[in-house]
Amino acid sequence: MTRPVSLTVGAAIHRAQALLREAGVDGPRREARLLVGLASGLDAFLPTDTRLSPDAAGRLEVLVARRAAREPYAHLAEEREFMGLRFLVSGAALIPRPETECLIEALFRDRPARHILDLGTGTGAMLLSLLDRWPDARGVGVDRSVAALAVAGRNVTALGLHGRALLLASDWTGALRAAPTFDLAVCNPPYVRTDEIGTLDPEVRDYEPRLALDGGSDGLDSVRGLLPRLVRMLEPGARAVFETDPRLWEGLAALTEQHGGRDISCIPDLAGRRRGLIARFPGLAG
Ligand SMILES: C[S@@+](CC[C@H](N)C(=O)[O-])C[C@H]1O[C@@H](n2cnc3c(N)ncnc32)[C@H](O)[C@@H]1O
Missing domain, CATH: 1.10.8 (Helicase, Ruva Protein; domain 3)
Known part of the structure; x- marks a missing residue:
């Protein structure tokens, strides 16, 4: 050489x-x-x-x-800033995105939560930035990818959030007790339509985990699968926040309403598109 x-x-x-x-x-x-x-x-x-x-x-x-x-810059740097915090990243988990920061900023404008569930936690970006800001909150981050959870675990340590964040390998809420435990659920599910994955930039298509991207034939498979059980785990009055493709927002809102979501509103991204959905769940009796 x-x-x-x-x-x-x-x-x-x-x-x-x-x-x-x-x-x-x-x-x-x-x-x-x-x-x-x-x-x-x-x-x-x-x-x-x-x-x-x-x-x-x-x-x-x-x-x-x-x-x-076309390997993403964040993989070379092995880190990405999210909500002013440094997150370790690798090819095992989605690189946290600025669009997702818009959802977290919207939550920061509202009251703090106490018990947070992060569905598909990846690097832990959503859960850990909320815990960092709200010192009295605790949370659970689930992911089906054990490799992604290892990255999230390193971020828990790096951010000094031991004891307040529990990470679990689970198919959505499958490993959790179905009891009303959480007053906030956050979820950035895989929402790319399967037939659109091939059109993504190589940085995403070739280097980010397919499990983090593929939302099935209409992009809504994950939410459709997880909502029925999620609603049983929310306290009366709990909030749930989802990220989505703006083109899927109406469909996501309809699904959320079908499962008891109320006061549904939109969280715009930096380009003003309908990127986030926030809903309140009155509880199964409500
Ligand atoms: C779009 S990424 C979001 C990662 C992180 N929350 C963020 O916003 O940067 C979706 C995450 O959902 C996870 N996931 C996909 N299917 C899942 C399932 N059935 N159960 C649990 N997690 C799943 C993926 O492994 C991935 O980490």
Whole structure:
């Protein structure tokens, strides 16, 4: 193997940008700067004649090749910021998205919850950001993916939330006692229609877990499956929040209403689309 030659920051950005552009990566200059920063530990806004060490140049070569193969930047950095907190990420769990932050921000504008259920917790982003903000709350995060739960477990530790977050391997609520226990349920289910998965960006299609994406033939399979049992686990007056594809919002609202959801309203994403749904459940007797 040839030893990578020492490069200036400017030349490194220029070279990385060209490779990323050729690979079809969006915003190649910005990404090239980020990769130079990641490889070198230097601020990539340093004077462009700053020299990279040969080790940093070698790391950069590997990172650029991975990004040019369309591996997401968050997998290379092994972290993603969500609600101002640092979450560890890997290919085992969905990378937390800004759309999901809109749902959490809407909850922060309302009263704190005490017992939270996060269905399909992934990295734990939704549950752990709520627990971080609401010190008196406790919560349960379930996921069918044991690999995703391992990532969530590392985030519980990194965020110092031991003792307040319980993580369980479960097919939705299957492993939980069907008793009215929770005053808030949050759920970002897989909601991509099976026939649309092939049209997603390679970063998502080829690197994020299919279990986190595939919502079945109409995108609503998960919610349809989990709602009947979920409603038995909510205290009277509990809230439930779901993320969805804006095109599926009406269908999700109809399903929620069928299962007793009331005061259904929409949480818009940053582009003003109907990304989140919030409903109140009066309880089985209500
Ligand atoms: C879209 S991801 C959401 C991850 C995380 N809540 C977030 O918002 O970043 C959906 C999650 O649901 C999980 N999941 C899919 N089917 C499931 C099932 N039957 N039971 C429990 N979890 C499931 C996936 O493993 C994945 O972690």
